Amino acid sequence: MKAGSNLEKMFAAGHFAVTGELGPPRGADAGHIHEKAKYLKGIVESVNVTDCQTAVVRMASMAVCRLLLDMGIEPNLQMVCRDRNRLAIQADLLGASALGIKNVLCLSGDHQKFGDHPQAKNVFDIDSMQLIATCKKMRDEGKLINDHECEGIPKFFIGAAVNPFADPFDFRVTRLKKKIDAGVDFLQTQCIYNMEKFRTYIQQANDLGLTEKCYIMAGITPLKSVGMARYMQKFVPGLDVPEDYITRLKGVDKKKQGDEGIKIAIEQIQEMKEMKGISGAHVMAIEWEERVEEIVSGAGLLPRPDVS
Amino acid sequence: MVVAERKPIEEILDMIKEFDKVLLTGCKGCVTVCNAGGEKEVGILASALKIARKKEGREIEIDEITLERQCDPEYIDQLEDPISKNNYDAVLSMACSVGPQYIAKRFDTVLVYPMLNTSFIGGSLEHGVWAEFCQACGSCAIHNFGGLCPIARCAKSLMNGPCGGSSGGKCEISPETDCVWHLIYERMSRLGQLDKLGNVVMFKDWTTSRDGGPRKIVREDLKQ
Numbered sequence: 001m002k003a004g005s006n007l008e009k010m011f012a013a014g015h016f017a018v019t020g021e022l023g024p025p026r027g028a029d030a031g032h033i034h035e036k037a038k039y040l041k042g043i044v045e046s047v048n049v050t051d052c053q054t055a056v057v058r059m060a061s062m063a064v065c066r067l068l069l070d071m072g073i074e075p076n077l078q079m080v081c082r083d084r085n086r087l088a089i090q091a092d093l094l095g096a097s098a099l100g101i102k103n104v105l106c107l108s109g110d111h112q113k114f115g116d117h118p119q120a121k122n123v124f125d126i127d128s129m130q131l132i133a134t135c136k137k138m139r140d141e142g143k144l145i146n147d148h149e150c151e152g153i154p155k156f157f158i159g160a161a162v163n164p165f166a167d168p169f170d171f172r173v174t175r176l177k178k179k180i181d182a183g184v185d186f187l188q189t190q191c192i193y194n195m196e197k198f199r200t201y202i203q204q205a206n207d208l209g210l211t212e213k214c215y216i217m218a219g220i221t222p223l224k225s226v227g228m229a230r231y232m233q234k235f236v237p238g239l240d241v242p243e244d245y246i247t248r249l250k251g252v253d254k255k256k257q258g259d260e261g262i263k264i265a266i267e268q269i270q271e272m273k274e275m276k277g278i279s280g281a282h283v284m285a286i287e288w289e290e291r292v293e294e295i296v297s298g299a300g301l302l303p304r305p306d307v308s
Numbered sequence: 309m310v311v312a313e314r315k316p317i318e319e320i321l322d323m324i325k326e327f328d329k330v331l332l333t334g335c336k337g338c339v340t341v342c343n344a345g346g347e348k349e350v351g352i353l354a355s356a357l358k359i360a361r362k363k364e365g366r367e368i369e370i371d372e373i374t375l376e377r378q379c380d381p382e383y384i385d386q387l388e389d390p391i392s393k394n395n396y397d398a399v400l401s402m403a404c405s406v407g408p409q410y411i412a413k414r415f416d417t418v419l420v421y422p423m424l425n426t427s428f429i430g431g432s433l434e435h436g437v438w439a440e441f442c443q444a445c446g447s448c449a450i451h452n453f454g455g456l457c458p459i460a461r462c463a464k465s466l467m468n469g470p471c472g473g474s475s476g477g478k479c480e481i482s483p484e485t486d487c488v489w490h491l492i493y494e495r496m497s498r499l500g501q502l503d504k505l506g507n508v509v510m511f512k513d514w515t516t517s518r519d520g521g522p523r524k525i526v527r528e529d530l531k532q
Contacts, residue, residue, distance in 0.1 A: 082464070086511070108471050111463050113481045122464070129468035130511050145511060163472030168493050171470065174506050178468060182508045190472055237473040237480035 002139065002185060003157040005102035006074045007046045009307040010280075011186065011215045016273050017280030018296055018304070019076060019188065019217060020044035022068075022289065024059035033059075033067050039289040042304065043296050046074035046103055048188070048282070052083065055115025062092060066099045076159060077101045080109025085125035086134070090144055093135065097154030105159040105188070106131035129182045132160055136183030158183060162216075163190035164201035166238035173204040180213045187214055188282040191221040191232070192268065194240040202277045211277030218272040221284045222295060223261035226250055262295055269299035309338035309431065310404040311438045312345065312424040314353065320400075321360055323421050327368065327397035331390055332357075332423070333411070334374030335403035342438055345402030345424050347374040353402065353423065371396075378407030384414045391415055429460075446516025446523065452504070454495035459512075461488035467509040 001008060010017040020040040025032040040047050047068060051061040065075035077096050084092065096104065108128040112120045126134065135158045137143055142153040160179050164172050179187060192198045198218075205211050223229045223241075226249045233241035245264060252260045265283070272278045281299070285292050296302050314320075324330060332354050340346030354370045361368040373390060375383045378401060391399065398419040401408040404426040412420045428440035443460035450457045459465045463481045470489030473480025477490045496502055514520065 108464055108466060111473075111481050113463075124465045125514065126511055127464070127466045127468055128471075129508050133508065133510065161472065166470065166472045166474045167476060167487070168470070168474070168490055171493050171505070174502075175468075175470075178506065178508050237475040237478075 003102040003155040005046065005157045006307065007076070007103055007186070008157040010045050010305070013305065013307050015305050015307070016301065017215070017217065018044045018301055019046050019048060019280065019282045020289070020292055021048040021050065021282070021284040021286075022064070023050045023053055023286070024061065024064045026056065026058050028059065030067055033064055034071065036289045037068055037071055037073055040292055041071065041073050043293045043302065044283065045304065046076050048076040048078055048105060048284075051078040051080045051107070051109070052115070053078075053110065055082065055110045055112040055117070055120075057116060062096050062099065062101070065096065065101045069100050074103070075101055076103040076105050078105045078107060079131065080107045081124055081126055081128060081131055082109030082112065082122050085123050086145055089126065089131065089134065090138070093138060093154055093156070094150065094152075097156065098152075102155065102157055103159060104135055104156045105161065106135060106184070107161055128160060129178055132158055132179060132182040132184050140183075157185050159186045159188060160184045161190065162187050163238050164192070164198055165190060165194060165240040169197075169201075172201060173208065173210070176205055177208065177210055180210060184214055186217060186279075188217045189219040191219045191239060191284060193223075193232075193245055194242050195268065195271065196242075197240060199275070202275060206277045211279075215279035216277060217280040217282040218268070218275075218278050219282045219284060220265050220268055220272075220295075221286060222265040222288065222291065223249060223257075224288065225254075225257045225261070258291075262291055262298070265295050266298035269295070269301070273299070273301075309341055309429070310406075310426060311342045311428050311430045311440075312339050312404050312426045313342075314344055314349065314402070314424055315422070317356055317360065320353075320357065320421075320423060324357070324368070324398065324400070328366075329369040329371075329395065329397055331371045331373065331387070331394070331396045331399045333378065333387065333399060333401050333403070333407070334372070335378040335401075335407055336374060337377045337379065337403070339403055339424065342432070343436075345404075350374055350402055375403075378403035378410055381410065381414065384410045387411065387415070391418060444517070445512075445514070446520075447513065452509070453492045454499060454501065456488055456492050456495065458488055458492065461486075467512060 049061045049064045052058050061078055065077050068075040106128050112122050135156050138154050139156050142150050162176050229241055229246045232239050249257045249260050269281045334345050334347050334350035350372050354372050377383050400421045400423050402423045408420045408422045429442040430438050430440040432438050445459050474487040479485040479487045
């Protein structure tokens with residue numbers, strides 16, 4: 001075991017793993033975390049805690065991770081390179097380990113242009129690839145970037161994100177390989193809607209033997225409405241929402257569109273369970289945590305296996 | 309070259325609202341090439357300011373001079389004569405921000421105002437359009453990226469891009485902005501160097517960049 005997290009154990013035992021996601025509040029209310037997280041407890045192995053996602057100031061990911069641990073929920077600490085240089089990143093990683101956080105997700109971070117402080121100066125001292133390498137070096141060599149030996153070695157199960165739908169498509173599997181080379185243990189994909197393109201992508205990864213070198217989790221975000229689907233299709237760069245899902249949502253009563261979105265998510269996970277090279281699903285129910293149980297259950301993944 | 313653009317006229321008028329007589333100085337270097345602060349632009353700005361002030365009922369006297377360069381002490385010396393002979397309220401510089409700093413350094417008690425916003429190190433794409441190409445990181449490695457710079461031209465300065473926001477060759481921050489990583493990919497593909505892009509590029513040493521503090525180059529062979 002590299003870190004001995006639930007998530008790592010679930011993969012190691014050969015189970016199809018499930019992770020969830022939680023966006024911290026834009027304020028200091030810990031009650032908000034308890035309210036949202038209770039829907040995920042026992043339903044997923046671990047919960048990603050986003051790090052000022054879309055460059056909007058929110059409660060610190062690390063603090064929320066600790067609050068989750070106190071609730072008996074395993075967190076995945078998301079960490080972006082936008083707001084921290086290599087000093088702060090390594091300091092935070094050491095602190096996260098000391099707080100009992102075992103899973104880290106290494107990301108570049110959304111550009112601040114999209115956020116609530118577009119006037120901010122960004123950092124990007126290192127990128128997500130180098131952040132993965134930093135975590136690995138700390139864990140496997142017990143050393144910081146500058147080769148200084150850590151007093152107390154942080155043990156992380158190292159994750160990152162991949163987007164099969166961004167361009168250029170032909171480079172996407174190379175980038176996946178680079179993340180494996182940098183030291184990643186598991187990968188979560190961007191929200192998948194274009195299943196055909198995703199199958200091609202995973203086929204390429206399978207052909208190169210990459211899916212045997214790390215655990216890949218399929219990113220699933222249930223569509224709440226036609227409006228949400230259209231927004232993601234038109235305005236979120238690197239997302240690919242094919243017209244047939246939108247047609248399907250349009251085909252039901254407006255009040256039932258959410259239910260149809262849940263059905264689609266369940267079907268997607270069911271297909272992912274059978275897909276060679278896919279080791280789990282990452283369910284990102286954006287501001288819809290209360291429906292995660294329905295999705296996981298519907299996909300035949302409850303109760304979760306006990307690997308403790 | 310250093311690419312700059314003139315500040316909005318309103319901002320300039322506000323800067324000089326208390327003044328009755330100023331010296332407006334241009335520069336024949338980069339800012340002439342990028343049509344921001346050469347002799348022609350000095351003339352245009354002087355006229356615009358005079359007209360605006362006349363409208364306000366408080367006329368302003370503006371002398372014009374355009375130096376060979378404002379980033380060289382020997383040319384700044386040419387301001388000695390006009391400044392000593394005239395009682396200017398202030399000197400306005402249409403050079404990049406090096407110019408007003410050189411004037412301030414040379415003339416201890418003279419008020420100096422920048423007329424331009426110094427934007428970036430770049431070049432022209434077409435007439436009237438300029439773009440950023442270099443961030444002066446102090447250790448050029450563009451040969452590893454097909455001759456294109458990801459530090460200056462990727463919104464996140466990614467060394468291992470393109471990120472997940474690259475879409476149709478454009479950057480996620482704006483449909484007007486090319487994704488430089490897409491361009492790097494295409495060029496290295498044409499060069500038959502895609503295998504090079506498969507290697508993880510490790511940490512950049514930023515000591516040669518601004519992060520190492522204000523920089524200076526000393527050429528012992530040229531120093532007197």
